[in-house]
Amino acid sequence: MKRSSLLLVLIIAFGFLLRVIFLGSVPGGFTPDEASQGYAAYSLLKTGRDEWGIRWPLASFRAFADYRAPLQTYLIIPSVAIFGLSEFAVRLPSAIFGTLALLAVYLLTNKLFGSLKDPRSGLTVGHLAAFFLAISPWHLQFSRTALEANFTSFLFPFGFYLLLTGLEKPKNLILAALVLGVDLYSYLAAKLFTPLFLIGFFLFYRRELLKINRKFLAFAVAIFLLFAAPIYFDTMFGPGNTRGKDLIITNLSKENLDEISQIQYLSPLNNVSPQLTRIFTNKATFIIDKFSENYLSYLSLPFWFTEGGRETTYSVIPGRGLLYFWMIIPIGAGLLFLMGKPKEARLILLWLLLGIVPAAITKEGYRPNRAASLLTLWELVGAVGAFYWLAKLKEKHRQV
Numbered sequence: 404m405k406r407s408s409l410l411l412v413l414i415i416a417f418g419f420l421l422r423v424i425f426l427g428s429v430p431g432g433f434t435p436d437e438a439s440q441g442y443a444a445y446s447l448l449k450t451g452r453d454e455w456g457i458r459w460p461l462a463s464f465r466a467f468a469d470y471r472a473p474l475q476t477y478l479i480i481p482s483v484a485i486f487g488l489s490e491f492a493v494r495l496p497s498a499i500f501g502t503l504a505l506l507a508v509y510l511l512t513n514k515l516f517g518s519l520k521d522p523r524s525g526l527t528v529g530h531l532a533a534f535f536l537a538i539s540p541w542h543l544q545f546s547r548t549a550l551e552a553n554f555t556s557f558l559f560p561f562g563f564y565l566l567l568t569g570l571e572k573p574k575n576l577i578l579a580a581l582v583l584g585v586d587l588y589s590y591l592a593a594k595l596f597t598p599l600f601l602i603g604f605f606l607f608y609r610r611e612l613l614k615i616n617r618k619f620l621a622f623a624v625a626i627f628l629l630f631a632a633p634i635y636f637d638t639m640f641g642p643g644n645t646r647g648k649d650l651i652i653t654n655l656s657k658e659n660l661d662e663i664s665q666i667q668y669l670s671p672l673n674n675v676s677p678q679l680t681r682i683f684t685n686k687a688t689f690i691i692d693k694f695s696e697n698y699l700s701y702l703s704l705p706f707w708f709t710e711g712g713r714e715t716t717y718s719v720i721p722g723r724g725l726l727y728f729w730m731i732i733p734i735g736a737g738l739l740f741l742m743g744k745p746k747e748a749r750l751i752l753l754w755l756l757l758g759i760v761p762a763a764i765t766k767e768g769y770r771p772n773r774a775a776s777l778l779t780l781w782e783l784v785g786a787v788g789a790f791y792w793l794a795k796l797k798e799k800h801r802q803v
Contacts, residue, residue, distance in 0.1 A: 406525030411509060414530060418505045418537030422498040422546045427491035430547060437549040439466050441493035444479035462588075462637035469646035474588040475551040493549045500557045501546025507561035508779045509533040512786060514567050515747050519790045532786035535733075536779055541725035541771065545778070551590045552775035558586035559597070560779050563754075566604060570611050573619035580623040584630025591647055592761035594634060596776040599760065601627075603753045650765040652693045655686060663689050693766070700768030701759045704731070707781070713769040725771055730785050737788025754780055 443453045443464055452458050453476075455465050463470040478496040486492035513520075513529035520527040536542055545553040562583035569576035583601065586593045605612060612620060637643035648654060655663075663686065672680040700706055708724035708731055726734075741748040758776035765773055 407527065407530075410525060410530055411506075411533065414509075414533045414537055415502060415505050418533070419498075419502040421537060421543060422501050423495070426494050426498055426547060427489060430544070433490050433493075434548070435467060436471075437490075437493055440471075440476050440479055440549050440551075441483065441488060441490075443476050444483050444493070445488045447476075448480050448484055462633045462641065463643035465642070469649070470642045470644075471646075472551050472588055472590050472593075474554055474585065475549065478554075479549070494547060497549055497553045498546050500554050501542060504542070504546075504556040504560065504779060505533040505536055507557050507564065508536050508783055511560045511564040511567075511779075512783050514564055515750070515783075516744075516787050516790075519787065519794070521794075528786050528790040531790050532779075532783045535730070535782040535786055535789075538727075539782055540720075540723075540727065542778060542782075545772075545775070550772065552592070552772045553778070554589040555586055555593050555775055556778035558582055558589055559593070559600075559776065560783075562586060562597075563600075569623075570608060570615070573615045576615070576619055576623040577626060580626040580630075584627050587630055587634045590775060591644075592773060592776050594638060595761045595764075596757055598631070599757045600753065603757065604750075607749060607753070652690050652697070652764055652766055654766075655689070659689065694763055697765070697768040698759055698763035701762055701774050701777075706769055710769070712771040713767070726781060730781065733785040733789035733792070734781055735788065736792045737784035737786070740787055740791045741784070751780070751784065 439454075446452060446454045447459065453460060453464060457465065460473060462473065464473050464476050475496060478500075479493055482492045482495045486495070509527075509529035509532060511529075512532040513527050516528050542553075542556060545556070562579050565575045565579035565582060569579055583597055586597050634643070638647075663684065666689075667677075667680050667684045670680045670684055672683060706712075706724070707726050708728050710722065711720070711724050741751060755777065758780065759774065761776065762768075762770060762773035
């Protein structure tokens with residue numbers, strides 16, 4: 404086995420151990436969402452119906468107070484069949500997909516930045532990205548709970564990798580459509596982020612894509628639309644977007660309306676003209692302000708490095724960042740490196756800016772699970788920065 408392959412195997416094995424050891428008891432407790440996922444899978448295994456009596460739901464599962472994405476529930480079924488109905492069995496699929504995410508980020512990072520490698524040792528920037536993800540506190544927390552948001556940490560970067568390779572091997576576009584089509588069923592945010600990213604990707608690579616055999620391109624689009632049709636039909640006409648409708652910032656509460664009235668009342672423009680006040684302070688401006696506030700919260704350094712989320716269920720440790728504080732150095736170096744790589748930088752920027760949108764359109768900011776589309780992004784950027792910085796140090800050492 405080559406050094407490069409052996410190193411990747413060791414990193415993946417290490418990441419798997421971190422995600423599976425004491426999985427049934429750490430983290431302590433079992434959330435209502437996890438219990439609901441597990442019992443729905445158990446009910447389907449035994450009766451072919453979920454706990455509400457619905458036979459094999461396709462686009463969404465009814466939960467306690469909302470409807471959830473179906474992918475994780477179906478993946479839990481074989482785990483429960485093998486290990487029985489237990490905390491370990493319910494969490495195992497998330498741990499497995501969290502481990503597969505290491506492979507996905509390795510492939511994607513090497514595809515984007517393949518020139519960053521050390522031929523002698525076999526080390527590539529992809530190895531470093533996979534290692535950073537293996538020890539990521541944010542990703543570890545998500546991988547050790549039955550949290551549906553975690554599944555996109557494998558599906559999206561792997562689908563992204565297949566898209567890039569599909570520009571050279573058109574057959575891979577079909578595989579990309581399959582993977583990203585499944586991603587739509589992983590979590591609520593994926594239903595918005597994935598198609599937006601695909602539109603951006605097409606605009607960036609429209610010339611290359613239009614040169615590809617139209618049959619492959621048409622087949623890939625058809626497969627993605629085949630996956631998309633049930634999920635979006637359920638979102639628009641079924642119960643699948645019940646939770647989304649409740650959380651979206653356009654669904655103003657009585658408290659929000661009272662806040663708007665208070666701002667209008669206290670506005671200096673009110674002394675000039677009440678009508679003028681309503682032009683600058685109304686429901687639309689309030690929603691725009693909330694969206695901007697939420698959006699910026701996911702770009703703030705405290706969210707990533709010092710404070711983390713404002714809910715303990717999905718935060719790593721309350722009052723701590725989602726990433727290690729020392730990661731600010733390689734990530735900063737990676738961003739500087741990307742400034743000299745406009746082609747790769749625009750893809751990373753597209754991922755970042757669009758990945759925040761599903762989280763920003765909800766009523767609260769600082770929610771790690773709603774920003775799950777960004778899982779693996781900072782590890783990739785940090786690996787690029789660290790590898791480039793280490794290569795520069797090594798080069799200076801040789802010159803000395």
